[in-house]
Amino acid sequence: MDGETQTGRFTGASKYVLDEELAKIVNVSIALEMPLLLKGEPGTGKTMLGHAIAEALGMRLIVLNVKSSMKLVDTLYQYDTLTRLNDSRFGDSRRDVSNIEEYIKMGKIGQAFVSEDRVVLLIDEIDKADTDFQDDMLDILDQMEFDIIEIDKTIRAKKRPVIIITSNAKKDLSDPFLGRCNFHHIAFPDPEMMRRIVDVHFPNVAGDLLQSAVETFYRLREIRGVEKKPSTRELINWIRALRGDPDFHVKDLAKGDIPYLGVLFKKSSDYRVARNGVARFRP
Amino acid sequence: MFIPFFYSLRRAGIPVSPTSFLRLQKALAMGLVNCVDDFYTAARAILVKSERYFDLYDRVFARHFKSIEFEVPDPWEWSELIRTMLESWLRDPGGLASALGISEEELGKIPPDELIDRFLKLLEEQTAEHRGGARWIGTRGTSPFGHSGYHPGGMRIGGISRGRSAVKVAMDRRYRDYSQERPLTTSQMGEALKRLRNMVPAGPKDRVNIQETIYQTMKKGGEIEIVLDRSLRDRLKVILAIDNGGWSMDPYVEVVQTLFNYARAQFKDLKTLFFHNTIYDYLWEDPPRRDKPYPVEELARLDRETRFIIVGDASMAPYELMATDGSIHIEERSGKPSYERLRFIAENFPHSVWINPIPAQDWPYTTTIGLIREIFPMFELTLEGLEKAVAHLMADS
Numbered sequence: 001m002d003g004e005t006q007t008g009r010f011t012g013a014s015k016y017v018l019d020e021e022l023a024k025i026v027n028v029s030i031a032l033e034m035p036l037l038l039k040g041e042p043g044t045g046k047t048m049l050g051h052a053i054a055e056a057l058g059m060r061l062i063v064l065n066v067k068s069s070m071k072l073v074d075t076l077y078q079y080d081t082l083t084r085l086n087d088s089r090f091g092d093s094r095r096d097v098s099n100i101e102e103y104i105k106m107g108k109i110g111q112a113f114v115s116e117d118r119v120v121l122l123i124d125e126i127d128k129a130d131t132d133f134q135d136d137m138l139d140i141l142d143q144m145e146f147d148i149i150e151i152d153k154t155i156r157a158k159k160r161p162v163i164i165i166t167s168n169a170k171k172d173l174s175d176p177f178l179g180r181c182n183f184h185h186i187a188f189p190d191p192e193m194m195r196r197i198v199d200v201h202f203p204n205v206a207g208d209l210l211q212s213a214v215e216t217f218y219r220l221r222e223i224r225g226v227e228k229k230p231s232t233r234e235l236i237n238w239i240r241a242l243r244g245d246p247d248f249h250v251k252d253l254a255k256g257d258i259p260y261l262g263v264l265f266k267k268s269s270d271y272r273v274a275r276n277g278v279a280r281f282r283p
Numbered sequence: 284m285f286i287p288f289f290y291s292l293r294r295a296g297i298p299v300s301p302t303s304f305l306r307l308q309k310a311l312a313m314g315l316v317n318c319v320d321d322f323y324t325a326a327r328a329i330l331v332k333s334e335r336y337f338d339l340y341d342r343v344f345a346r347h348f349k350s351i352e353f354e355v356p357d358p359w360e361w362s363e364l365i366r367t368m369l370e371s372w373l374r375d376p377g378g379l380a381s382a383l384g385i386s387e388e389e390l391g392k393i394p395p396d397e398l399i400d401r402f403l404k405l406l407e408e409q410t411a412e413h414r415g416g417a418r419w420i421g422t423r424g425t426s427p428f429g430h431s432g433y434h435p436g437g438m439r440i441g442g443i444s445r446g447r448s449a450v451k452v453a454m455d456r457r458y459r460d461y462s463q464e465r466p467l468t469t470s471q472m473g474e475a476l477k478r479l480r481n482m483v484p485a486g487p488k489d490r491v492n493i494q495e496t497i498y499q500t501m502k503k504g505g506e507i508e509i510v511l512d513r514s515l516r517d518r519l520k521v522i523l524a525i526d527n528g529g530w531s532m533d534p535y536v537e538v539v540q541t542l543f544n545y546a547r548a549q550f551k552d553l554k555t556l557f558f559h560n561t562i563y564d565y566l567w568e569d570p571p572r573r574d575k576p577y578p579v580e581e582l583a584r585l586d587r588e589t590r591f592i593i594v595g596d597a598s599m600a601p602y603e604l605m606a607t608d609g610s611i612h613i614e615e616r617s618g619k620p621s622y623e624r625l626r627f628i629a630e631n632f633p634h635s636v637w638i639n640p641i642p643a644q645d646w647p648y649t650t651t652i653g654l655i656r657e658i659f660p661m662f663e664l665t666l667e668g669l670e671k672a673v674a675h676l677m678a679d680s
Contacts, residue, residue: 024325028325
């Protein structure tokens, strides 16, 4: 492992509006070689941040999408017994059946370890896994090595990756896990920040559309009884829909005439609640 | 050098580990922190591991590093600051007394209004002329940022940006909404209920089903076909009993219903029953409590391992709980008071809890809450309360 690696400072990326505070936290974490745990409701840009860091620092991004059924060893390596079995039976591959190593495939964490260059390892939605998985994973990320028992070999990280971990839950992670991470909670962007985010995605969006759409969006988020509030992603898709509709006029929004609610509210129960809520917007 | 800050955080109840504190020292030593703003951000990222403590962190930070700011805060900030300072200092009467220059005994005699006056006067004096050192309340002369020009580790005291200094940011209390004492809102429900999901780990498909593998392989003429199964893990059975009647539960019904709807998918078997105030001879399967009565005796036939969760404010006239004919329903005249019915349920289901939307601090004022707490472990309907309730339900299972 090479602690001396010079890595540039992260200052944002082309499609990511970065707040200053978060940039500092990212840089401190990179310098301290600590995993950074990001929490916040969906749509606050947790996953995007991993992409942005990779882009800005010119590093390869490896994404580990955590699933509830996942076992830790799968994220490290897999011993492909089935291929080996088939090779031994049919003998028509170029692999050497007696060499188990040829049947070891690296998982996402394994790939990050064996990479010659420093990479960004994004571990997405860690809260989906159970506590043992989480703690054991942090052990491995702490020691930067793991064993492949089948071939009795230890894999050590060539370059310590930049590790970003995301979680949707408010408190799901064990104390030992938290103890080994830096932590930040990304708040839902305020309207000003949101305008900047939309601006990055649609640089030529008309000012009045931007203003009204964002305003309406925040009013819609206020509707009570909605289970899944629309997030940044929905807003961006919604603006895309509005711009694509030749019959749409910005003034309609102020009048409480809101098209494409389905783009914003994807659950049918939420859609119904929103429909009723919107009725009250009309003057 | 920031040790007083560390202890302030610990005293305030933020679980800051010494390891993370050392890590912060490392960040300072590496030159990653160049001004107070940096310090505010870096220290929070390294020391504080949950947004539920962000608000508390902000308050401690503002209190602790206030002395480096010479701007006069606006009145709102003042009152907020004074309130938080007083609150924390009241836990330490000795310190407060010595800061005010009086004896502890004398302090006890001063009425609260006068206490605040004295406190304000002292603060004003210090805003007018900051003397650095021991007179500044809250730092006890241990502030690392005295005006003596102490520049530890490259920390620039003068480098505070005017517009948005860390202390200002801290005093904004941007994270007030996250703090853990607040009651649950609908928006937090989804998060809170992920805790219930922990109760039902669904196994990965990682067991080879040998019988089926042999059979399928035979069927394919020796072509090996491996059949995998999920490892068997029993999913929990849960009964939720919800108080859906009466004005006192009204404000919580929406939240509670979201909770129930969400929980539906999480369990092997979820039965939702309703009641009003307390349970007599019947629970009800229909929310209006009219058409589908469910006799309490029936519960005895269910699996003892079932988790029994009651949500209700447990507040009523004592006779409703204790009298033999406490029920408002004329047909419920078995001669058994509700109190006994609740005991019966608690005995039947060793894993049971009562979740109460009323804040725990108010529980002592209601007789029936006290009585019911003798039967069921009671938890608040807050993030923290739910967590504890789930932990209790899962204990020695």
